[in-house]
Amino acid sequence: MEKRIIIDHQLLQIIVERLCRQIIEKHDSFKHSVILGMQPRGVFLAERIHKKLQDILQKEIPLGYLDATFYRDDFRRKDIQLKANETKVPFAIEGKNVILVDDVLYTGRTVRAAMDAMIAFGRPERVDLAVLIDRKHSRNLPIQANYVGKGVNCLDSEKVLVELTEQEGILEDNIWLMSKMTV
Template sequence: MKSTEILNSLQVSLTIKRLCHQLIENHHNFSKSVLIGLQPNGIFLANRLKSNLEISIQDEVQTGSLDITFFRDDFRRKEKPLIPSVTNIDFSIENKKVILVDDVFFTGRTVRSALDAIMTFGRPLSVEFLTLIERRFVQNIPIKADYIGKSIDTIKEEKVSVLWKETNGKDQILLYSPT
């Protein structure tokens, strides 16, 4: 597999800042809005958005993490069992504007599962979806993102890998293509 860089560290940081401004335009002071990062990789982005937003609005942004394993549609269709991650939503989402956050938007199946999963915590006022990377034209399900960091054209065999400073030492987004 050969890799090409989609976004470097500076570009990731600029993109996140832009996404934050877009969020503030729609959610103002976030008093009625919450961020929910999708496990496992969406939580890094959600936390990064949270810290950027809190600097801008000078207030706390409620942020949680949601594991969607038990709502997936591919149980018993994989070689290995699906092992869950931690869900941590220590606030009510009833009547809140929920923003689901994930790093890569690919088939749309994760978001579909997340929509089911989030509803088990109550009835939000609205649900939006934010992604750092949208892979265009490959969705299996009619779901669209409301906030997009960058759209890229890929084929199914390619793989997008998002590296975070917290786990890999630097922020970088790579596209792996079959050689």
């Protein structure tokens, strides 16, 4: 495996700041806006965006965690079973402007499952999607992100590895692109 950094700690801070500004531009007063981080790895980014937004706007913004494991369409079609994570949505989704947050947008299937999971809590007014990495040209479903940290052109054989300091054993924020060595 060959790996190279596509986003380092410094760039990540700039990107989170920019994403927040873009979200504010569209969400204006944040009166009915809530943030939902997608389990397992979208939650860390969601927490960072949430903190930054609260710093900038100086107001409380609701934050929740959404696990889409039980809504996935690949159940019984995969060899390995995915582990479920905690869902915590301590507010009503009904009528809200939801900002879904995930780390990597790839096939779009996780986002589809997450939207189903979200709708179990009520009918949102509008749903936006914010992602750190958009793996372009690899969607299986007609799903696009409204806010993109960085678009990446990569092959299916390549992998995007997200390392954030909130994860266990990670000391430094780094986003890597891993590709199989070509001989």
